[in-house]
Amino acid sequence: MSDPDPTSAWWLEPAPAATQGLSRSEAQERLAHHGPNTLESSHQRPLALQFLARFRNPLVLVLLAASAVSAATGDAANFFIIMALVLLSVTLDFVQEHRADRAAQKLRESVALRATVIRDGRQQELPVSALVPGDVVLLAAGERIPADGRLIEARDFFVNQALLTGESYPVEKRPGxxxxxxxxxxxxANAVFMGSSVVSGSARVRIMATGAATALGEVAHSIQSEPPATAFEVGMHRFAMLLVRVTLWMVLFVMLVTSCCTGRCSNPSCSPSRWRWA
Known part of the structure; x- marks a missing residue:
């Protein structure tokens, strides 16, 4: 039995010939190859570090420098205004990412914990994490679909897959x-997907994709991963870096001019008494 290709529309391929499931040895080999049937969970940094990381933005650094200059010159009004804008921007960015992480966590929690699988020719209750492509799973009303699979048999089988497709009504699934x-x-119509729920009927399903290779895994990954920067964000980043460079050059120029003027004025020939005698 060949492994399905999870990257393609596998529901268009010919119906699987083998419907009796895998042996224990075959399942162990496939588990070692495909990994457990779980959605990847990215390492979560402490919330405080996630919040502080927002201050690495060049534009934020420029604004912080401007607020520091305002504070040093005694301009309290500008200092508080700039700091308020910085904190508001950083907080909104942090809250948005935190909500995305929580949404991904809810997707992981929506998957069933155990499933009825045919292994070695008999029904077994196994953890969902032990499922592999090629397994045959039995589904009934009220159960969560533990992985993406192709229907082998179905009887009045309706599922709710709004989590993935947004369809508001249950959808009938049938082999063919x-x-x-x-x-x-x-x-x-001949396939079911991880995270969907069985509304009515029963079915026998051959697992085609597990874990991160499922449609739900792709959704969870897209939620967690950072989207590419927009043209506006790229432009703002370049503008911020330009401000940083200009500010540094101006500081160096002022320091150089100040140093030269200080050196000239420290010369005795620059003293007012010498000017009067001259």
Missing amino acids: ELDRGATELQQA
Whole structure:
């Protein structure tokens, strides 16, 4: 039995011939190859460090420098205004990312804990994390679908897959071949996906993708990963770096001019008494 390709629209491939599941040895080999059927959880830094990391933005650093100059010159009004804007911007950015992390965590928690699997020709209750591509799983009303799979048998089988497709009503699933143009998840009438729930009926499903290779795994990854910078963000970053460079050059120029003037004025020939006698 060959492994399915989780990167393609596998529900368009011919129906699987083997429907009796895997042996224990086959399952162990595939588990070692594919890994456990769990969604990847990125390492979470402490919230305080996540918040402080927002201050590394060049524009934020420029604003902090401006607020420091305002404080040093006694301009309290500008100091408080700039600091308030910086804290507001950093806080909004932090809250947005924290909400995205919580959404990804809820996706991971929405998956069932155990599943009924056919191993060695008999039904077994196994942890969902032990499922591998090629396993045959039995599903019934009220259960969570533990992985992406292709229907082998189904009887009045309806699932709620709004988590993935946004469809507000349960969708009927049935085995069979589909048109080659049915490449979207909502068109996959012969497949079920991790995180969906069984509303009614029963089915026998062959697992095709597990863990991060599932449709739900891709959603969780897209939520957690940082989106590419927009053109506005790139422009703001470049502008901030330009401000930093200009500020540094101005500081160096002022220091150089001040040093030269101080050196000239320290010369005895620059004293007012010498000017009067001259």
